[in-house]
Amino acid sequence: MNPNLDRLHPYPFEKLAELKAGAEPPADRKHIPLSIGEPRHAPPAIVLDTLRETLPEIARYPATKGEPALRQAMAGWLSRRFNLADGLLDPETNVLPVAGTREALFAIAQAVVDRDTGDQPPVVLMPNPFYQIYEGAALLAGAEPYYYPTLPENGFLPDFEAVPESIWQRAQLLYVCSPGNPSGAVIDAERYRHLLAKARRHDVVVAADECYSEIYFDEDAPPTGLLEVAATRDGDDPFENVIVFHSLSKRSNLPGLRSGLVAGDAALLKRFLRYRTYQGCALPLPTQLASITAWNDEAHVRANRAFYREKFDAVLEILEPVAGIDVHRPDAGFYLWAGVEGDERDFARQLFAEQNITVLPGRFLSREADGVNPGAGFVRMALVAELDDCVEAAKRIRAMLS
Template sequence: MKIETSEKLKKLPPYLFIEIDRKKKEAIERGADIISLGVGDPDMPTPKHIVEAGQKALAKPQNHQYPFGAGMLSFRKAVAGWYKKKFNVDLNPDNEVCALIGSKEGIGHMHLAFVNPGDVVLIPEPGYPVYNTGTIFTDGIPYFMPLLEKNGFLPDLDAIPEDVAKKAKIIFVNYPNNPTAAIAPKEFYVKLIQFAKKYNIIVAYDNAYSEIYYDENEKTMSFLEFEGAKEVGVEFHSLSKTYNMTGWRLGWVCGNKDIVAAIAKVKDNYDSGVFQAVQEAGITALTSSQECVEEMRKMYKARRDALCDGLNALGWNVTKPKASFYVWAKVPKGYKSSEVVAKLLDECAIVCTPGNGMGKSGEGYVRFALTVPVPRIKEALARIKNCKF
């Protein structure tokens, strides 16, 4: 029997991070001592108090049934309380918050709620691949917004043709940004909301890295802080990066109640909700001491400084990021992104991400994830020094 996949599946590019993981495993099988700075998966364990809360919740028989729906009200209240404390944003836990099986799931499913064949989806480029794959699955038309250094790695909303804007259903925005590590100024949010209102476009704001910042005077923001934001959009968030909970698969979408309800309706038909024991662990994460988050920031700052200072000492041109746990580094002169990644893997046993793998505007850069301890970063730098770029 010949197995034929759907045309939509054939349109999908290879999922970048699966490919990176495959190449890493192949190198390990060859006996290489890999230093993995590729996939943005925190290397530290989930804090002990969160694990213990999850263990206790796991033993409760009432958590062993279908969870169904938008999530436990207690979890949604915890999200609303966290938003009020962090961003001074008021959320109604009854209808403005929906639990997700990780924010990736919600971002991918959002297209099904709003995109019809031929509708345009505005996508930052380079950017998180799921923005585009969700568009392909719904027969939408991706319009890529280049994130260029000269524009502060912000999309140039004025450069979007009016006929494209009129056909657009969703605009995806992500700050602190993956992969460029850029943050957005207040003026951008104001302009974004005005743009969305003018063309009746839903803003899907991906804020997964909001808690990884390095300057107390430049704390990251929520899109929902700004006047009119709830009229036009929602924000996706996740416990993955903030609390080292990538494997737990827990996040949420919040904001405009009608948009949240539409995403929840899609989920009702695709999954049965988030395991309640995981939600209980999430409640503990959001409502207990945030000292673990402070320690996380200190740890990533030390790693950031070690990598950026080390690369610059080797002649690279690297700007220290103000947020996220990524370093968006210009490749040495005379090299392309894929060439640098291949050279680092083959000669140095270092895994990183090619900038152009996340969009053509990423050519000329590689992304390093700060997901190994400082001693391993110093070992990586020693290997790069011997690599002779």
């Protein structure tokens, strides 16, 4: 067996199951799970219609590179959404379909990381707290994870200047998540420019997980994307060592479709396609054709944002005045990263035992680094359930704290 398998940490939801073990929630209260970021809104009907109509295409082998029409739809959406000049993003070379961002975020480390670096292993940088796939991808690629903190005193934004020079010199890949999971903090263009300049000096690939980018609260102020910042750089290839990840799971409420995209550096994607061809992750043709419909439609995405806006308004009205929990509207995304008093694991267990609500303790999403665990004292609440359930959960939290 690959010895690096033994370096993998238990997944957050394994730890959560252990934490809840033995607790007996009240049987007369419906369970409301706020722990998993699985969208619960209805999938768009136009996508489901396309999926039904194209099911006979399941009889054909799909190409790993995807249908040209799919790559054109993806490149078109990226160009419109991130204000890219016509023709800057080539559907033939700058875009690939993937089976959801989780699969691709893991796979990119296996393709990018060069293990043959001498006495010290290569480094993969990642935010802390973080999506655990980043860490697992680094470990199984034979790399050493380096956790850069995203702390409340910095607005939960990364401080790339605080990463030691010795780490940058060994770094090969850097994961960044904006809007952030779990905080919802959005990295601004200036911070991205500083990151890209530093990454270019050290020849580091920047992998931007932007799967929450389409859930935001001001229709006139969508989150900044890495591609639009990279497009303003000097050089022959503005996307050099830049790759971004987007998904239909959150944007279009299609988590089970397992459809997303990667875009950016053409040379990197050419090698990544070779890796993926051997890995065998081609999207079934009905999935590809349904994805074309989804990427080409914005009406359902705007409606989706309105649903989340309504839920955040209602939940924050209930919880913001409550002592014992510190909640604020995030920049984007569907998580509340809530500060609680004492050990957040005790809060989560009590909430489950007394109110039959499940939330995720922050330290299950983070690692201690330099003596600090940035997830301690926080719980993550995913407002993915229907409005009535989210409101009911907020009322029960308020009752427990009162």
